[in-house]
Amino acid sequence: MVEKYVFGSPFETQAVIAEIEAAEFAGKEWLNISLENGFCCSYQMDDADVIYGLGEANRGINKRGYQYVSNCTDDPHHTEEKVSLYGAHNFIMISGKKHIGLFFDYPSNICFDIGYTRQDLLTVSCEQADLYLYVITGESAYDVTKQFRRMIGKSYIAPKYAFGFGQSRWGYKTAQDIEAVVSGYRDNQIPIDMVYLDIDYMQDYKDFTVNPERFPDFAQFVQKMRENRIHLIPIIDAGVKIEEGYDIYEEGVAKGYFCKREDGTDFVAAVWPGWTHFPDVLNPDARAWFGSKYKILTDLGIDGFWNDMNEPAIFYSEEGIQALNQAIADYAKEFSGGQGDAKTDSDDIMNNANAVPGEIREMMNQLQNSPADYRRFYHNVNGKMVRHDRVHNLYGFNMTRAAGEALQKIAPDRKMLLFSRSSYIGMHRYGGIWTGDNQSWWSHILLNLKMMPSLNMCGFLYVGSDLGGFGSNTTRDLVLRWLALGVFTPLMRNHAALGTREQECYQFEHIEDFRHVIRVRYRLIPYLYSEYLKAAMRDEMYFRPLGFDYPDDRRAVETEDQLMLGNEVMIAPVYTQNVSGRTVYLPEEMKFIKFMPDGSIYEEVLGKGTHYVEVALNEVPLFVRKDKCIPIVDAAGSVDEIDMSTVRYLGYDGAEYEMVE
Ligand code: MIG
Numbered sequence: 184m185v186e187k188y189v190f191g192s193p194f195e196t197q198a199v200i201a202e203i204e205a206a207e208f209a210g211k212e213w214l215n216i217s218l219e220n221g222f223c224c225s226y227q228m229d230d231a232d233v234i235y236g237l238g239e240a241n242r243g244i245n246k247r248g249y250q251y252v253s254n255c256t257d258d259p260h261h262t263e264e265k266v267s268l269y270g271a272h273n274f275i276m277i278s279g280k281k282h283i284g285l286f287f288d289y290p291s292n293i294c295f296d297i298g299y300t301r302q303d304l305l306t307v308s309c310e311q312a313d314l315y316l317y318v319i320t321g322e323s324a325y326d327v328t329k330q331f332r333r334m335i336g337k338s339y340i341a342p343k344y345a346f347g348f349g350q351s352r353w354g355y356k357t358a359q360d361i362e363a364v365v366s367g368y369r370d371n372q373i374p375i376d377m378v379y380l381d382i383d384y385m386q387d388y389k390d391f392t393v394n395p396e397r398f399p400d401f402a403q404f405v406q407k408m409r410e411n412r413i414h415l416i417p418i419i420d421a422g423v424k425i426e427e428g429y430d431i432y433e434e435g436v437a438k439g440y441f442c443k444r445e446d447g448t449d450f451v452a453a454v455w456p457g458w459t460h461f462p463d464v465l466n467p468d469a470r471a472w473f474g475s476k477y478k479i480l481t482d483l484g485i486d487g488f489w490n491d492m493n494e495p496a497i498f499y500s501e502e503g504i505q506a507l508n509q510a511i512a513d514y515a516k517e518f519s520g521g522q523g524d525a526k527t528d529s530d531d532i533m534n535n536a537n538a539v540p541g542e543i544r545e546m547m548n549q550l551q552n553s554p555a556d557y558r559r560f561y562h563n564v565n566g567k568m569v570r571h572d573r574v575h576n577l578y579g580f581n582m583t584r585a586a587g588e589a590l591q592k593i594a595p596d597r598k599m600l601l602f603s604r605s606s607y608i609g610m611h612r613y614g615g616i617w618t619g620d621n622q623s624w625w626s627h628i629l630l631n632l633k634m635m636p637s638l639n640m641c642g643f644l645y646v647g648s649d650l651g652g653f654g655s656n657t658t659r660d661l662v663l664r665w666l667a668l669g670v671f672t673p674l675m676r677n678h679a680a681l682g683t684r685e686q687e688c689y690q691f692e693h694i695e696d697f698r699h700v701i702r703v704r705y706r707l708i709p710y711l712y713s714e715y716l717k718a719a720m721r722d723e724m725y726f727r728p729l730g731f732d733y734p735d736d737r738r739a740v741e742t743e744d745q746l747m748l749g750n751e752v753m754i755a756p757v758y759t760q761n762v763s764g765r766t767v768y769l770p771e772e773m774k775f776i777k778f779m780p781d782g783s784i785y786e787e788v789l790g791k792g793t794h795y796v797e798v799a800l801n802e803v804p805l806f807v808r809k810d811k812c813i814p815i816v817d818a819a820g821s822v823d824e825i826d827m828s829t830v831r832y833l834g835y836d837g838a839e840y841e842m843v844e
C-alpha cells in the first residue's frame with residue numbers, strides 16, 4: 184500500500200510517475216512529524232530493524248549507526264566519515280517486524296540520522312517543510328521495494344554491448360592513444376567492447392567538440408573502431424565554455440538557456456574549460472536544446488555517453504574568486520605597511536602556502552563546490568525562478584534526462600549507452616550511474632559491492648564502479664580481485680585518474696590472468712543481460728542483499744559482503760589482500776563454482792552454513808542456488824561475437840532457466 188502526503192508546496196521533481204492522490208498528513212502513531220523547525224520526521228527503531236536504502240551512499244547495506252545527507256557533491260575522497268556522495272536517493276526502508284518504505288521527495292539537502300545521534304532513533308530532517316512523503320507498507324523488504332519501483336517508473340535499459348568490458352583512463356588524448364589501448368587488448372586476446380574518451384578528446388574542453396589535431400577525422404575513426412567492434416564512449420561535462428564564436432555558448436546565451444543570477448545575468452563558474460555557464464536543464468526548453476546537441480556526436484557514429492561534473496561541480500565562481508582576490512589585496516596592502524604598492528602580490532601568497540594567513544587559506548579551501556555559489560544562480564522552471572540550492576539534487580538527473588530524451592528522438596529504434604555521475608531518483612528511467620572517484624583501496628571493493636543493491640532499490644540497475652580504483656596507484660592483485668567483482672556488475676569498466684599508475688589489464692605481468700577473468704564475464708553475458716532485462720521489465724532487483732531472499736535467517740540478514748544476483752546466483756568476491764580465499768555464509772545448500780584459469784569449471788556442492796573457500800587471484804567464484812542453473816556460453820572477444828549455439832547449463836541437474844532477450 185502506498186500513501187502520499189503533502190507538506191507545504193513541494194517542488195515537482197518528477198521522481199514519481201505513478202498517479203497517487205496526495206493527502207494531508209493526519210498523524211501516525213509510529214511516525215512522529217514535526218513542522219516546527221523545517222521538517223523533521225522520526226521513528227523509534229526496534230533492535231532488530233534493518234534500515235535499507237539511500238542508493239549511492241557510504242558505509243553498509245544496513246544504514247544504521249550513521250548519518251547521511253543527500254547533497255550531490257563532487258568529493259573524490261570516499262572515506263568512512265563522508266556523509267554525501269554524488270547522488271541523492273531519498274528512499275529508505277525499515278525492515279523488521281513491519282516493512283515500511285519512506286520516500287522523501289525533496290530536492291535539496293536532507294539529513295538521514297539513522298541511529299547516529301541516538302542509537303534507536305531514526306530522524307529525517309530538512310530545512311523547508313515543502314515535500315512529498317510516500318509511505319509504503321508491504322509484506323517484506325522486497326515487496327516494499329517493488330511497490331516503490333512501480334511508482335518511479337521503469338528503469339533504463341542499456342544496450343547489450345554495454346555489458347561488455349570497457350577501458351577508460353583520464354589522460355588518453357589522441358587517436359593513437361586510443362588505438363594503443365585497443366591493440367593492448369586485442370593483441371593480448373582480452374575481450375573488450377568499449378573505450379572511453381575522457382575530457383581530452385574535446386577542443387579546449389568544449390562540449391560537443393572534438394579536437395581536430397588529436398582526432399583528424401573523428402567520424403572515420405569512430406567507424407574504424409566500430410569495424411573492430413569497439414564503441415567509443417565520450418564524456419560530456421555540465422559546464423559550457425564561455426568563448427566567442429563557440430556556437431553552443433552563443434546559442435545558449437541568445438536563447439537565455441543558461442542558469443542566471445538574481446539580476447538576470449548568466450552565472451559564471453570555473454570548471455575544466457575555464458569560465459563556463461551551466462545549461463538550465465530544469466527548464467524544459469533548455470533541456471531539449473542541450474539534449475539536441477548530443478546529435479552532433481551521434482551523427483559522427485557515437486552511440487554512448489557518460490555525463491560528468493553534473494552535481495554541478497564548481498571549482499570557483501566569479502564572485503568567489505573576486506572575494507578571494509580582494510582579501511589577498513587587502514592583506515598585501517597591510518603586509519606592505521598600508522602603502523598600497525605591495526611587494527607581495529597574490530601570486531607570492533598563493534605560491535607560498537606558509538605565508539597564507541588562516542583566513543585566506545580558509546577562503547581558498549571554500550572556493551570549490553561552495554554552498555554560497557549554489558545560492559547564486561537560478562533555474563527558470565515554467566517561468567518561475569527557482570534558486571539552485573533549493574533544487575540542487577536535480578541537476579545531474581536533468582542533464583541526463585536531457586540526453587536520454589534527446590537520444591530517444593535521435594534514434595528511436597536504437598538503445599544507447601548513457602550513465603551519469605550525479606543523480607536523483609527518477610534519473611534511473613534515463614540512464615545508469617557510475618559511483619564516481621573511488622580510490623585504489625581494498626576497502627573500496629567492498630564499498631562498491633555494498634552500494635549495488637541499494638542502488639537497485641532506487642531504480643538504478645545499470646551501475647558499476649571504477650574497477651581497479653580511480654585515485655591512487657593500484658596494484659596487480661587489487662585490479663584482479665576488483666575485476667572478479669566487476670564480472671557481475673552491469674557496468675564493467677576499468678578507469679583511473681590522471682597521474683596514477685597505468686592500470687589497463689595488459690600493463691601487468693601474467694596478462695593471461697586478466698584475459699581469463701574478463702573472458703568469464705563474456706561467458707556469463709547472456710545470463711547477466713537476461714537477469715538485467717528481467718529486473719528492468721519487472722521492477723525487480725538484479726542485485727539483492729541476502730536478507731531479501733532469506734529474511735528469517737539473521738545471519739543472512741547481517742551478511743554484507745555477499746550478494747544475491749538474479750534468481751539463481753550468489754556472489755562472494757575476495758576483497759582483502761594477500762589471502763588465498765575467504766569465508767562465505769550459505770543460507771542454504773548451494774553449488775560452489777569456480778571458473779579456473781585453464782578454462783575448466785570447478786563445481787562442489789556445499790551445505791548450508793559457513794565455509795572457507797579457496798579462490799586464487801586468477802579464479803572467478805560464484806554460487807548457484809539449490810535446484811537452479813544458469814546458462815553459460817563460450818568466451819568471445821566482443822559481445823557481438825558471442826555464439827549462442829555454445830550455450831550450456833551450469834548448476835543443479837534438471838533445473839530450468841528462463842531467458843529473456
Ligand atoms: O575533476 O574528466 O569522476 O571519472 O576521469 C575531475 C576527468 C573530472 C571526474 C570524473 C572522472 C573523470 C574526471 N572527472
